[in-house]
Amino acid sequence: MMDKLFRKDALTYHAEGRPGKLEVIPTKPYSTKRDLSLAYSPGVADPCLKIEENPEDVYKYTMKGNLVAVISNGTAVLGLGDIGALAGKPVMEGKGLLFKIFADIDVFDIEIDLKDPQKFIDTVIAIAPTFGGINLEDIKAPECFEIERKIQEAVDIPIMHDDQHGTAIITSAGLLNALKINKKKIEDLKIVVNGAGASAISCTRLYIKLGAKPENIIMLDSRGVLRNDRTDLNDIKRQFAIDTSLTTLAEAIEGADMFLGLSKGGVLKKELLVKMAKDPIIFALANPTPEINYEEAVAAREDVIMATGRSDYPNQINNVLGFPFIFRGALDVRATRINDEMKLAASYALAELATEPVPDQVNVAYHATNFSFGKEYIIPKPFDPRLITRLAPAVAKAAMDSGVARKPITDWAAYRETLVKKMGISNPLVRQLRFRAMANPKSVVFADAENYKMLKAAEFVYNQKLATPILLGNEQKIKRLVREHDLEISGIEIIDPMSERETGRREQFAQVLFKKRQRKGITYQTALDKMNHRNYFAPMLVENGFADAMVSGLTNNYPNALGPAIEVIGRKRSAGLVSGMYIINTKEGPIFFADCTVNKNPTADQLVEISLQTAYAVKQLNLVPRLALVTYSNFGSNRGRVPDMARDAVNILHRDYPELIVDGEMQANVALNQELMEENFPFSKLVGAPANTLIFPYLTAGNIAYKLIQEMGKFEVIGPIINGMNKSVHILQMGSSVQEIINMVMVAVIDAQCVQTRECQDGKDDFFEKAK
Numbered sequence: 217m218m219d220k221l222f223r224k225d226a227l228t229y230h231a232e233g234r235p236g237k238l239e240v241i242p243t244k245p246y247s248t249k250r251d252l253s254l255a256y257s258p259g260v261a262d263p264c265l266k267i268e269e270n271p272e273d274v275y276k277y278t279m280k281g282n283l284v285a286v287i288s289n290g291t292a293v294l295g296l297g298d299i300g301a302l303a304g305k306p307v308m309e310g311k312g313l314l315f316k317i318f319a320d321i322d323v324f325d326i327e328i329d330l331k332d333p334q335k336f337i338d339t340v341i342a343i344a345p346t347f348g349g350i351n352l353e354d355i356k357a358p359e360c361f362e363i364e365r366k367i368q369e370a371v372d373i374p375i376m377h378d379d380q381h382g383t384a385i386i387t388s389a390g391l392l393n394a395l396k397i398n399k400k401k402i403e404d405l406k407i408v409v410n411g412a413g414a415s416a417i418s419c420t421r422l423y424i425k426l427g428a429k430p431e432n433i434i435m436l437d438s439r440g441v442l443r444n445d446r447t448d449l450n451d452i453k454r455q456f457a458i459d460t461s462l463t464t465l466a467e468a469i470e471g472a473d474m475f476l477g478l479s480k481g482g483v484l485k486k487e488l489l490v491k492m493a494k495d496p497i498i499f500a501l502a503n504p505t506p507e508i509n510y511e512e513a514v515a516a517r518e519d520v521i522m523a524t525g526r527s528d529y530p531n532q533i534n535n536v537l538g539f540p541f542i543f544r545g546a547l548d549v550r551a552t553r554i555n556d557e558m559k560l561a562a563s564y565a566l567a568e569l570a571t572e573p574v575p576d577q578v579n580v581a582y583h584a585t586n587f588s589f590g591k592e593y594i595i596p597k598p599f600d601p602r603l604i605t606r607l608a609p610a611v612a613k614a615a616m617d618s619g620v621a622r623k624p625i626t627d628w629a630a631y632r633e634t635l636v637k638k639m640g641i642s643n644p645l646v647r648q649l650r651f652r653a654m655a656n657p658k659s660v661v662f663a664d665a666e667n668y669k670m671l672k673a674a675e676f677v678y679n680q681k682l683a684t685p686i687l688l689g690n691e692q693k694i695k696r697l698v699r700e701h702d703l704e705i706s707g708i709e710i711i712d713p714m715s716e717r718e719t720g721r722r723e724q725f726a727q728v729l730f731k732k733r734q735r736k737g738i739t740y741q742t743a744l745d746k747m748n749h750r751n752y753f754a755p756m757l758v759e760n761g762f763a764d765a766m767v768s769g770l771t772n773n774y775p776n777a778l779g780p781a782i783e784v785i786g787r788k789r790s791a792g793l794v795s796g797m798y799i800i801n802t803k804e805g806p807i808f809f810a811d812c813t814v815n816k817n818p819t820a821d822q823l824v825e826i827s828l829q830t831a832y833a834v835k836q837l838n839l840v841p842r843l844a845l846v847t848y849s850n851f852g853s854n855r856g857r858v859p860d861m862a863r864d865a866v867n868i869l870h871r872d873y874p875e876l877i878v879d880g881e882m883q884a885n886v887a888l889n890q891e892l893m894e895e896n897f898p899f900s901k902l903v904g905a906p907a908n909t910l911i912f913p914y915l916t917a918g919n920i921a922y923k924l925i926q927e928m929g930k931f932e933v934i935g936p937i938i939n940g941m942n943k944s945v946h947i948l949q950m951g952s953s954v955q956e957i958i959n960m961v962m963v964a965v966i967d968a969q970c971v972q973t974r975e976c977q978d979g980k981d982d983f984f985e986k987a988k
Contacts, residue, residue, distance in 0.1 A: 221679050221704040230306060237309045238316075238323065243279075272622075275348075275550065279322060284543055285347045286311045287326045289336055292356035292379070292414075295503070301327035304354055311353055311378075319540035319604060320638035321547065333359045337366045344371040348547050351539065352377040357414040358452045374546040374554040380418035382535035385542070385559050386595065387476065387499055387523070388422050389566035390531060393594035394521045396571070398495035400473060402427040406493070408468050410507065411478035412437035412453050419476060420456060422563070425556055434458065434468045438479075441468055466491075473497060481505025486516040498522040501533055521591050530592035537596065538562055541604050544638075545611030548631070549621035554611075561614035565606045569596045577601065577838050582651055599647055604635045637804070645799065645806045645837065646932075649962040653682040658944075658968040660961055663754035663768035663777075665689040665710070668697055670770055673957035675703045682958075683965050686711060686763050688750045713753035722747040725756040733783060751777055755784035758943050764971075765944035765964035770952055774813060778938070781945040791940035793818075795826045796947075797833055798922045798935035807888075808834055808841075808909040812918035813936040813947075823865035824872075827911050829939035831876060834909055836970055843869075844887035844907035845880030846917075851897060852881075858913045870901075877901055884910060884921075934959045937967075944968040 230236065245251045253259050263277035275281040290304035305327050312323030326343070330336045336355075340363075344350065350373065352364055360377050368375040376382075395402055405428055409416050412435055424430055435442045435456040441464070442449060442457040449457055462468050469475065469488045474497040477484060484500060484507040498513055500506035503525040510529040513520050523531035542562050546554055574587040578600050587593050596603060609632060615621040625631050660677075662670050665687035671694065674685040687694055687710045694710055697703075712718065726744035729752070733743070746752040751772065757763040769777035787794055796813025799806050810830040815822060827843055834841035845866055849859035862881035869878045879901045886892050887907040894903055912918030926933040934956070938946055944967035946960050 221675065224702075225676070236306075237313045238325070275623075280346065281348050281547060281550065282320075283322050283324065283347050284315060284349045284351055284547070285324050285326050285343070286315075286351045286353050287328060287340055288353045289328050289330055289355055291331060291354070291359075293354045298356065301329040308353060311351065314536055315351075315540050315543070318536060319544040319608070321540065321543055333363055337363055337370075340367050341370045344373060347373060348550070349374040349543050350376075351543065352379075354379065355414075357417070358450050360414050361417070361452055368553055372552045374543065374551050376539070376542070376554045377414065378535055378539045380414045381422075381554070381559060382538045383415040383478070383501070383533065384418040384422040385538045385562050386533050386535060386566065387419055387501075388426055388560070388563035389537075389570070390499065390523050390533065390595050391423065391426070391474070391497065392563065392567040393570055393589070394474075394497045397521060397591060397594070398497070398519075400495070403429055405432060405473045406471060407433045407474045407476065408465070408472045409433060409435040409456075409476045409478070410465060410483060411435075411476075412442060412456070413478060415501075416476065416478040417452060417456070419478070422556075422559060425560060426563075430456075431458070434460070434462065434472075436465055436468060436479075440464055475499065475507075477501055477507035479507060481507060484508040486512055489513060489516050489520070492517075495519045495521065499524075499533065501525045521594065523595065531595050532598070533595065534598050536598050537566060537603065538607070541607035542611050544604065544635070545608035546615060548608065548623075549612045549615045549625060550623040551612075551615040552620045552622065555615075555618055555620060557618040558611045558614045558620075561610040562607050565610035566596060566603075567594075569600070569602060569606050570594055575601065577648065604638065605632050608635055645801060646934075646959065648837065649959065649966065650682065652969070653677075653962040653965040654680070656965075656969050657681055657683050658764035658965045659684040659686055659762075660964050660968075661686045661688055661754045661757050661763045661766035661768075663688050663750045663766055664770040664772070664948075666693045666697070667770055668701055669952070669954050669957060671697055671703055671705065672701070672954045673961060674708060675705050676954070676958055677961050678705060678708055683765075683961050685709075685961075686757065688713065688754055688757075691715070711753075711757075713750055714748050718753075721756075721762075722753075725753065725760065728756065728760065729784060732786075746780070749780075751780040752784060755781040755945060758945065759785050764968040765946070767946050767948055767957065767960050767964055769947035769950065770957070771950065773950060774936075774947055777947045778814070778945075781941070781947075785941060785943050785945055787940050788942050791829070792825055793822060794938055794940035795829050796936035797830050797939055798933055799937070800922065800925055800929075801932040801934070806837075806839070806908065809918055809922050809935075810909070810911055810939070811915065812912065812922050814915070814938075816915045818914065820861045820864035820868065823862065823911060823913070824868050825940075827865065827869060827878060828873070828876075830909055830911065831878075833937060833939050836966070839908065841877065841909050842902060842905060842907045843876065843878035843880075843909045843911055844882055844884075844902060845878070845911045845913070846884045846887055847881040847913050848883065850882050850886055851900075862911075862913050880911075881913075934963065937963055943971055 244255060246255060266273045286308045288304050288308055290301040291298045293299050293304040293307055308325035312325050315321040315323045328336055328339055330339060355363060364375060364377045407428060409420055420433060441462045442453055444457045444459050466488055470491050471493050473493045475484060477500045479502055481502045498520055500508050506524045510522060510524060513522050523533050525533050571589045578597055579586055582597060612625055616624050660683045662674050662685050664670050666689040677683040678685050685708050687708055691710045691712045698705055725747050726740060729743040730738060730740045754766045754768055758766050794814055795811040797808055797810040798812050799808055808830060811826045831841040831843060845862040847859040847862045848854060859881045866880045869876060887910060890906050893900055925931055936947060944964050946964045948957060948960055
């Protein structure tokens, strides 16, 4: 079922909206006739003449310096084989996406329909002046070796065939750290390499550069050990042929210290593993089925140090740990090639990073108590934010030291700062939401389940194990929609609040509501009537323990969805109000807006509570809240009711919560522009970094602001997130997309996790809890 759903979702993912995964966006103004005259004719002639006069100026006037070509002929695409250049295009686009989100490198994917190596080489050389670097991809062996070598000899930009060198660089880092653990020396290591394709060859070559002895390496292809007496070996394989009587893996593995598998699943039986030397290193990289499963290997040998290509096991060998940052470093010094010194520098930097304390945001993202260097952590995680600031400088310095850099870096601190600014594009917050939800999924009521988008979102979160959906609505309507859209949601509970079988719960819930609201105009009969409506039945399921959280509002206006939840569940014990927060995902990182949905004209005291609720919510996402109370005035520059109120709220926050980073009143541009802040208001508590949380003085301002940002800025917006509720209740924007619903479900799950923690702590969860 999962394979079928995943494949269907993969097709939808690529086809939805603008087809594919990449687009080209202008970086210069283009609104006026003058803009267009500067961009093209006649203005474009001047940079052309400058480049003709000095070819290096191409880096000054064009995008060449940050542009990589991902080029393939489709002869060895993933595990699909020779499917042709056109069919491989989605892979090349995907590689371009990874370059962009991990290292902010722009990519053109180029599919060349040529299998003749020399014609392919000539074509790539002819187009090379366009690019700052070329990533060769999915080209079959042994032609790939000649192709890469000849292209690099002919051009003065870095060329790398990632299928070869990416795996070599990452496994070399893993090998270095495995040797630190088992205390063996690489020059003494007996290595068995099962597989003789491009990756295996490149790995072996790099291990030799690290110090492995060629005479201690046994390589096998599908026909057995590469021996000098074999007549079927090509020139590349013959480099690794040895004089031996060994013919099979079973014979070669005897007493081996390391097994590198780049072959096929299941070939390393546990009977072979037990024949290896003490503290064996196993890199079983066949995907999706390793040469030996992790569970089987550790059961057979407690002393094994193991890595695979899979993310669900420790020590994933993932090329995304390498290629974005290697090219980043190479481009930034305008390297003429990616040489062995640069590859080794990347391996050593990656290995060293794994030995250092792991940032908490990585532990949180993977729901780990604390990753620490050892047998189950010899390679950093792909979402470690330190990768770009460690690998790119290491590669750049190696390029400089080895004489292939044309633009040396002189200020390394400034360079690292530019790298930090490139990290936001990878959207770590959404990844964190996903990992945290997956680590402890909760049951979530989908209150508007008679809608395709809600059902599609339920399908996704259910099959990805992010939540356990409960669908609320007419069962026949829901099942009809499931059939019409071929949704995979068998096993998900469907509840029809109006059905006869729910009579008992309607009566039970009516009693609960009557007891809560009997002095506020509600009779038992009125309460019973309300239980026919999903906006009341859904929060009752949460309030009475039948579910952990709920999402509603897709087909209702906001007050109609939120009001019943407040009546049924109510505010937290310590809360005087509830407020609505939005997350705006920007390239520089998330910005939080509040209150955008609930409190129309808050008082200064209410702004204080909104600020505290929002700060607590930001803290729960493992970010340090930096709050700015925004108005049209900067620190008293204008007087009026609104700035005076914001100023009063800030004074209270400074007095009662001095540990909170908050300031105001100030204009929004000052809050977000660190240079403006430091130049004009050096006394502010926000000096040092921009605000990441904007508190608006009244609902109109906040609501308009987030909607303008969403529609005009085209940022991803998550929300509204309801703060201050006693349990996890979240209201969708009317007409939300499937992805927006999924995001809100993840938020609801994490909120439910926090509710569970709060209940264990007897209600004490306020970030800035003080006696009032």
